Amino acid sequence: MSAQTEATRQDLAGVDTVTQAGTTPDTEQPWGALGLKVDEYANIKEILGRRPTSAELAMYSVMWSEHCSYKSSKVHFSLWGENTTDAMREKLLVGIGENAGVVDIGDGWAVTFKIESHNHPSYVEPHQGAATGVGGIVRDIMSMGARPIAVMDALRFGNLRHPDTLRVLPGIVAGVGGYGNCLGLPNIGGEVVFDDCYQGNPLVNALCVGAMRIEDIHLASARGVGNKVVLFGAKTGGDGIGGVSVLASETFSATGGGPTKRPAVQVGDPFAEKVLIECCLDLYAAHVVAGIQDLGGAGLSCATSELASNGDGGMAVELDLVPLRDASLRPEEILMSESQERMMAIVEPAKLEAFLAITTRWDVEATVIGEVTDGEHLVITWHGETIVDVPPRSVAHDGPVYDRPLGRPAYLDGLVADTTADLERPVTGEELRATLLTMLASPNLCDTSWVTDQYDRYVMGNTALAMPDDAGVVRVDEETGRGVAISTDCNGRFAKLDPYTGAQAALAEAYRNVSTAGAAPLAVTDCLNFGSPEDPGVMWQFRESIRGIAEGCKTLGIPVTGGNVSFYNQTGDVAIHPTPVIGVLGVMEDVSVRTPSGFSVDGSRLYLLGDTRDELDGSEWAHVAHGHLGGVPPVVDLEHEMRLSAVLQQGAREGWFDAAHDLSEGGLAQVLAEAVLRNGIGARVGLERLVLKGVDPFTALFSESTGRVLVAVTPGSEDEFLAAVPDSVSVTELGLTDTDVDGLVVVAGPDASFGIDHATLRRTHKATLPGIFGP
Amino acid sequence: MKIGVVTFPGSLDDRDAARAVRAAGADVVTLWHGDRDLHGVDAVVLPGGFSYGDYLRCGAIARFAPVMDVLVPAAQGGLPVLGICNGFQVLCESHLLPGALIRNDHRKFNCVDQVLRVENASTTWTSAYAAGQEITIPLKNGEGGFVADEATLDRLEGEGRVVVRYVGANPNGSHRKIAGITNDRGNVVGLMPHPEHAIEPGYGPSTDGLDFFASALASLEQVVSA
Amino acid sequence: MGSIVVDVMLKPEILDPQGQAVAGALPRLGIEGFTDVRQGKRFVLTVEGEVTDEHLAHARQAAETLLSNPVIEDVVAVHALDATAPTEGDA
Amino acid sequence: MGSIVVDVMLKPEILDPQGQAVAGALPRLGIEGFTDVRQGKRFVLTVEGEVTDEHLAHARQAAETLLSNPVIEDVVAVHALDATAPTEGDA
Numbered sequence A: 001m002s003a004q005t006e007a008t009r010q011d012l013a014g015v016d017t018v019t020q021a022g023t024t025p026d027t028e029q030p031w032g033a034l035g036l037k038v039d040e041y042a043n044i045k046e047i048l049g050r051r052p053t054s055a056e057l058a059m060y061s062v063m064w065s066e067h068c069s070y071k072s073s074k075v076h077f078s079l080w081g082e083n084t085t086d087a088m089r090e091k092l093l094v095g096i097g098e099n100a101g102v103v104d105i106g107d108g109w110a111v112t113f114k115i116e117s118h119n120h121p122s123y124v125e126p127h128q129g130a131a132t133g134v135g136g137i138v139r140d141i142m143s144m145g146a147r148p149i150a151v152m153d154a155l156r157f158g159n160l161r162h163p164d165t166l167r168v169l170p171g172i173v174a175g176v177g178g179y180g181n182c183l184g185l186p187n188i189g190g191e192v193v194f195d196d197c198y199q200g201n202p203l204v205n206a207l208c209v210g211a212m213r214i215e216d217i218h219l220a221s222a223r224g225v226g227n228k229v230v231l232f233g234a235k236t237g238g239d240g241i242g243g244v245s246v247l248a249s250e251t252f253s254a255t256g257g258g259p260t261k262r263p264a265v266q267v268g269d270p271f272a273e274k275v276l277i278e279c280c281l282d283l284y285a286a287h288v289v290a291g292i293q294d295l296g297g298a299g300l301s302c303a304t305s306e307l308a309s310n311g312d313g314g315m316a317v318e319l320d321l322v323p324l325r326d327a328s329l330r331p332e333e334i335l336m337s338e339s340q341e342r343m344m345a346i347v348e349p350a351k352l353e354a355f356l357a358i359t360t361r362w363d364v365e366a367t368v369i370g371e372v373t374d375g376e377h378l379v380i381t382w383h384g385e386t387i388v389d390v391p392p393r394s395v396a397h398d399g400p401v402y403d404r405p406l407g408r409p410a411y412l413d414g415l416v417a418d419t420t421a422d423l424e425r426p427v428t429g430e431e432l433r434a435t436l437l438t439m440l441a442s443p444n445l446c447d448t449s450w451v452t453d454q455y456d457r458y459v460m461g462n463t464a465l466a467m468p469d470d471a472g473v474v475r476v477d478e479e480t481g482r483g484v485a486i487s488t489d490c491n492g493r494f495a496k497l498d499p500y501t502g503a504q505a506a507l508a509e510a511y512r513n514v515s516t517a518g519a520a521p522l523a524v525t526d527c528l529n530f531g532s533p534e535d536p537g538v539m540w541q542f543r544e545s546i547r548g549i550a551e552g553c554k555t556l557g558i559p560v561t562g563g564n565v566s567f568y569n570q571t572g573d574v575a576i577h578p579t580p581v582i583g584v585l586g587v588m589e590d591v592s593v594r595t596p597s598g599f600s601v602d603g604s605r606l607y608l609l610g611d612t613r614d615e616l617d618g619s620e621w622a623h624v625a626h627g628h629l630g631g632v633p634p635v636v637d638l639e640h641e642m643r644l645s646a647v648l649q650q651g652a653r654e655g656w657f658d659a660a661h662d663l664s665e666g667g668l669a670q671v672l673a674e675a676v677l678r679n680g681i682g683a684r685v686g687l688e689r690l691v692l693k694g695v696d697p698f699t700a701l702f703s704e705s706t707g708r709v710l711v712a713v714t715p716g717s718e719d720e721f722l723a724a725v726p727d728s729v730s731v732t733e734l735g736l737t738d739t740d741v742d743g744l745v746v747v748a749g750p751d752a753s754f755g756i757d758h759a760t761l762r763r764t765h766k767a768t769l770p771g772i773f774g775p
Numbered sequence B: 001m002k003i004g005v006v007t008f009p010g011s012l013d014d015r016d017a018a019r020a021v022r023a024a025g026a027d028v029v030t031l032w033h034g035d036r037d038l039h040g041v042d043a044v045v046l047p048g049g050f051s052y053g054d055y056l057r058c059g060a061i062a063r064f065a066p067v068m069d070v071l072v073p074a075a076q077g078g079l080p081v082l083g084i085c086n087g088f089q090v091l092c093e094s095h096l097l098p099g100a101l102i103r104n105d106h107r108k109f110n111c112v113d114q115v116l117r118v119e120n121a122s123t124t125w126t127s128a129y130a131a132g133q134e135i136t137i138p139l140k141n142g143e144g145g146f147v148a149d150e151a152t153l154d155r156l157e158g159e160g161r162v163v164v165r166y167v168g169a170n171p172n173g174s175h176r177k178i179a180g181i182t183n184d185r186g187n188v189v190g191l192m193p194h195p196e197h198a199i200e201p202g203y204g205p206s207t208d209g210l211d212f213f214a215s216a217l218a219s220l221e222q223v224v225s226a
Numbered sequence C, D: 001m002g003s004i005v006v007d008v009m010l011k012p013e014i015l016d017p018q019g020q021a022v023a024g025a026l027p028r029l030g031i032e033g034f035t036d037v038r039q040g041k042r043f044v045l046t047v048e049g050e051v052t053d054e055h056l057a058h059a060r061q062a063a064e065t066l067l068s069n070p071v072i073e074d075v076v077a078v079h080a081l082d083a084t085a086p087t088e089g090d091a
Ligand SMILES: Nc1ncnc2c1ncn2[C@@H]1O[C@H](COP(=O)(O)OP(=O)(O)O)[C@@H](O)[C@H]1O
Pocket: A152, A153, A154, A155, A187, A188, A189, A190, A191, A192, A448, A451, A452, A455, A466, A467, A468, A469, A470, A471, A472, A487, A488, A489, A513, A662, A664, A665
């Protein structure tokens, strides 16, 4: 017997066994402190036909938490299925419900991707919270059998000038970067957004994408009686215990009295995870893994119950065998610990030796802790005593489901009525110029390289596009160049004004971004960040957002493959803007033939695709110039987005485009400035044709109408390009790139013309974040 | 020609280095940190990454890997060795190259397209460049500040052992903007920027990095034909 | 000129990947006999003149607010650095 | 169970950006009076039983070969950690 079990043996007296639970039905149990409701506790007793042991209680409490069980959101998930047609399922190899969805990208390649939140932990300990957020999503992708090939991070912070932003932002960025860089995964995109509503509730949404051959897909199920349950990776420690139930539950907010549940922070070890990745890939290649699951939220409780629940029998686990970093851990704590960098595999006995040879080569500790049984229960023992004996499905999948009340918030009518119509707008060339520069320096439109330069975008050598381009693009197949493009987007202000349209606007933008790079959109992942589900107004926003995404995906013909829900992002009664972050993945046959976002050739003709309307409600201009939020978001026309996408894909393939850049926050003005700044190639832009169509210069420059892309067509390709644009997509000629122009010249009639030299553009765009966070 | 690429636990750019070696026309031999054997290779690349997590000091633990027991004497005997980023750090920790790499003066990891000037185009790894040529390749690290005492710096400069130098603003506080150096024989070169990330059109900022690998191949072929 | 030393270590229950990396490497160098290694930070704060109680109070304040992160770290010592003390510089 | 402390600091002539950042941040927190800050590393090596001279010799060897790089760092102390010493744990 090891020293460790020796040391804990004497504690056995205090351990609650199943036998004991059967004979002491009236023992007081801390179900409330663990976040369970009275009827949930009653439900557990009914399932078991007795009171739970303390270990069982720990398992149910973490697995039935909001974060793990989706108890408030599940009822709305039927919208996904209802809106997924057979045609959309064609490329879907693994759908919602597994660790991550998998899609077929052609030539025998499968790609898996998913976005997940790590919001609350990142507020408590920014660096480690964000780092372990990246670590967690990477393990999800690994557990599908894939090699992770890139990460992205969608970030939201409070006011840029608030001291707390100064506290959390550098740590979060260093955490995302430190972990991803050390894993050797290129970071190919994301978002940096500032809004007062995220004060005290920063959002850290991390996305990972992985690739594998179709036949190498692995699933999280424990099948085959007698197969071994192997825990491998880091030792289990006392960190993050109860993190799941506490961090993602209502008790985190200031309202919770009762016992203090200061979350135990987890520290990540990216080196251990890097080794784990390589080790897993060797294990897959050797075909020694029958089932696999990562250990994330709820640790062993989750891994054992989900593997068993997805399998065809029961599972027996000897908890004493779990390697510990801290010998004093109680069994309940071992079951709840969220120590990072651990995986669990199901291995046939005949392959165990080969399995262990590989883990040894990588210096990864691997321990058989149990096996698949022919029973129906998950049975866990501790020093020979049974401390857990449960139907695994009841823990993993049959958690409580709440159909919470929902209702359109009363404030919305007033908010919608308060449009931007009466706000003062710039008119003269001088005013437009000043507005452009103010916007260019504003927190949400300024250069984000202070953040993104902390991320390695080159590692692996397959990155074809990354920040600040519209989408991140990576090669999957080194022979053919086949690869994927991904973009994440969400404008929370639009979602606040109208969550249905706002969610669709996010979907449309991400879809447009990958199309702009030249990819064919294929699949969607989403991270739904909302306030408290116990607020009917928030619940309504949530329902409307899901409906918007699901119905939008149906129109676009691309399925949602997975995602994540984060509730309770609020301070007191004030929730964040609804923030449904959407990630769209597209495919390209050869990613080296992709369209970048910056001008690089002299004499390219500039065209604006799509219609510009007076749509300034919820815009960045209203926010920056007037601190205003009200009205209705821009119209979203998904049929139009599809037609636009087709032109953009064709143009990329045919090589018509010098550059293409999607219009979103900040409108045309922002896109022109960015495209000029990229390689220092100037542009001469005329707005007259838009003015002729009834669009005034201000609206032309700053409106945020959706469905628009600026394309720079290489000299000689104009006719072919114009012939390819369908009549239903409006195209307006805007001018030329011109190496003789220093920066940007905008001509819009005698009173509204202006110019800005390159140095001024650059200085204005670049200074903001270094001005706050240092060089 | 066989060029070995060493994989330490935590190496990240080993596949990229192998790709660059192949692109230059050589055969790749993967070398394992725990293997006290160079498998007859004609040259070795120590790739970038975070060997053993680089928690203590970059390259500090990798230096004691078994493969280094054979690599160090071989390099001293003239075997061409290129250390990129973490590989450079390992070369310094092993005393095959002088100086050390410390935390960037701005304290952040920094990933940028960096302009370099090739100061010495006569090493095994830079002979395909022209002296004074400017190239753009990625620079990405958290601890890339090259430091050495004044006497060592003067010696490096005097003996022409500064191989590449940063052009423009100093990206990390390196003494005398040194980006890479060589040993006195010119067979061991270490640099912080990543030539292996700039070898293919469509990926990376340029294809300027390929000539590091082409240089080695050319010098090896010369040796063979001589 | 006086100096104050502030020592900060990760809390015992927090994973210390840095210490683990060192612990793993020592046997490979043939250095045996250490059952665990933890790596922390050591700050040396310099003051004009002698170290006073006020300096020490300030250092303690710095230790608690800036030099350590109470969520994962403990301040294990704040003390004046005595250049002649036997424990310093005896390596 | 005994412990040995190894303290490693950057050589005085080597730039210490972390220490400088701390030095710059202190006045912003209203903590004045420190003219310089340097940040180094503190290792705690654990041994079975009492710390012996042999343990200390091993620790010194580790300090010189692995825990420090003589080009940029100095080992400023190697000593047994006395849990009851006044300078430790007085924060
Ligand atoms: N947190 C981040 N991590 C990585 N890349 C980011 C991050 N934030 C922004 N980016 C990148 O910076 C660029 C500009 O971002 P954004 O203005 O949101 O682009 P768009 O409006 O086209 O989606 C994009 O390439 C985006 O991927």
